[in-house]
Amino acid sequence: MKRYKNLSRKSGVVAYEVGQRTIVVEFEDGGIYLYNYESAGQDKIERMKQLAEAGRGLSTFIVRHVRDAYAAKLR
Numbered sequence: 001m002k003r004y005k006n007l008s009r010k011s012g013v014v015a016y017e018v019g020q021r022t023i024v025v026e027f028e029d030g031g032i033y034l035y036n037y038e039s040a041g042q043d044k045i046e047r048m049k050q051l052a053e054a055g056r057g058l059s060t061f062i063v064r065h066v067r068d069a070y071a072a073k074l075r
């Protein structure tokens with residue numbers, strides 16, 4: 001997984017991994033969640049990918065727009 005830049009220094013996200021139709025997000029509490037097109041929608045997944053690469057806004061976006069729309073809790 002790739003380390004999240006966390007430019008705001010306030011994010012709960014620590015790492016992520018981008019797939020073609022997916023994003024896996026690891027949070028500071030150790031939870032790892034898989035989000036995909038089917039669970040959260042293509043537009044939201046693509047926005048999450050952009051925010052992850054930018055290193056800012058991913059945690060806020062998840063809380064506001066996808067929250068529990070994950071496909072699986074991996075840990």
